[in-house]
Amino acid sequence: MPEAAISDYFYGDEAEQSIYFRIPRQLITDSRFKHLPTDAKLLYGMLLDRMSLSFKNGWYDGGGRVYIYYTVEEICGDMNCGRDKAMKMLADLDTKKGVGLIRRVRQGQRKPTKLYVKRFTTGAMPSQPATLKPPPFTPFSGVDFSGVQKSSSPTPAGRETRRAGVGKTDPNYSHIKLILAILIHLSIPPASGGEQIGNGAIRTESAGQRKY
Known part of the structure; x- marks a missing residue:
């Protein structure tokens, strides 16, 4: 400098x-x-x-x-x-x-x-900067928003729809329950004197008898 x-x-x-x-x-x-x-x-x-x-x-x-x-x-x-x-x-x-x-x-x-x-003023107001408006919302392509709930307050019609849907069983849910039951069954250790075999079957020997 x-x-x-x-x-x-x-x-x-x-x-x-x-x-x-x-x-x-x-x-x-x-x-x-x-x-x-x-x-x-x-x-x-x-x-x-x-x-x-x-x-x-x-x-x-x-x-x-x-x-x-x-x-x-x-x-x-x-x-x-x-x-x-x-x-x-x-x-x-x-x-x-x-x-x-x-x-x-x-x-x-x-x-x-x-x-x-004398002092003076023209009374003219300075121009205001243009207000920037946010761009309109554009959803992402390939995303379906048709099932999104639009109101945080459920309407009577919405409550009736949910009540009617409570009694219906989802087949996917039943399938999941069956898989969980099988997994739980396979994780149970065999009883005393028994031997676990394929597909969850247990073979036991008691008093000269063989059971499957």
Whole structure:
């Protein structure tokens, strides 16, 4: 990773290079302000920058609202324009003739006009992401779901069907019982004196007699 390089000092007005005017994005992209001239949008960003000076100087009215001072002469000097052009930009931003982003309050007696810079919102809601829906259920091929019980609560008809089926004997079950009986019989050890022979038969000898 390259080592961070430390730049030289700031000299004179070079510190101003890191200070920028901020213009709200909606002022550029929203249709409500499409007709507003670009110079007026830039002036609005410059008026917002003046708010920091109001905070430092404590320029608040009786209702706690912040105002700024930015004379027409100062606008002409900063924007490099004539007085008519400066007055036109203020009128485009004003609440009476323009879009309502500033309100001018004249004080008279050769005092500078107070400028109230307003915040704004377009009221537009951001688009919501599309809701992803789960794919429809597709049963596996070759699997029969016709006999699957669909409801966890048995219906009266379902109970009657099960009762009718209780009395029926499954032939496979009878066959299994027969096999188990034979296996149990083959596992029983022969009685005393007897000998087990094929097929489970037992041969015994008692008192000279032979039985099969």
